[in-house]
Amino acid sequence: MAGALLTAACDGGASESAANADVINAVNILETSGLHEMDEAVKKDGSISPDAKTTAEKLQTIVLLTEWPKDLQPQARSLAALFAEMARVVEGDDKAKAGDAIKKAHDGYHDFTHGVWEHLYDEAGLTSGTASHGH
Numbered sequence: 001m002a003g004a005l006l007t008a009a010c011d012g013g014a015s016e017s018a019a020n021a022d023v024i025n026a027v028n029i030l031e032t033s034g035l036h037e038m039d040e041a042v043k044k045d046g047s048i049s050p051d052a053k054t055t056a057e058k059l060q061t062i063v064l065l066t067e068w069p070k071d072l073q074p075q076a077r078s079l080a081a082l083f084a085e086m087a088r089v090v091e092g093d094d095k096a097k098a099g100d101a102i103k104k105a106h107d108g109y110h111d112f113t114h115g116v117w118e119h120l121y122d123e124a125g126l127t128s129g130t131a132s133h134g135h
Contacts, residue, residue, distance in 0.1 A: 019067060020123055026066040027116045030109050033059055039106040042099040048090055052098070056087035056105065069119055075112050082108040 033055055041047045049055070060083035068076045086101040121127075 019069075020120065022066055023068065023116060024120065026062050027113050027120075029062055030059060030113055033109075035059075035102070035106045035109055038102050042102055046095055046099065048095065048098050048102070052090040052102065053087050056083045056090065059083045059105075059109075060087065068116075072112075072115060072119060075115060079105075079108050079112045 034049070034051075035055070038049045038052055038055070041049060060080050063076050063080040063083065066076070082101075082105045086098075086105045089101045090098045092098060
């Protein structure tokens with residue numbers, strides 16, 4: 001019985017570690033996805049990246065399939081909705097609407113990843129403000 005409890009306790013830590021690793025992986029994918037560059041291109045010359053729809057669909061999939069901590073789940077669902085909207089409109093004829101969707105997805109991912117990093121800092125035992133999250 002004691003062995004089973006010890007195993008369960010160890011498994012809990014291991015699964016928590018695995019969950020944090022999954023979250024770190026997902027947030028890194030979001031941060032290196034090219035959304036910033038897409039938004040900058042729209043601002044600069046109105047151009048929409050040819051892979052904008054695919055990028056939005058991939059990011060939506062990652063956000064929906066990642067097991068986010070409970071406190072981040074509502075924001076994750078909201079971000080997934082922004083990616084869905086981006087994917088829906090970027091290949092249409094309305095460039096202004098597409099640009100707006102890219103901007104909203106870009107802003108939304110920044111807000112979300114900031115919250116994710118704050119959660120991870122807490123998990124790592126860092127006090128808020130000891131690590132910065134920049135652009």
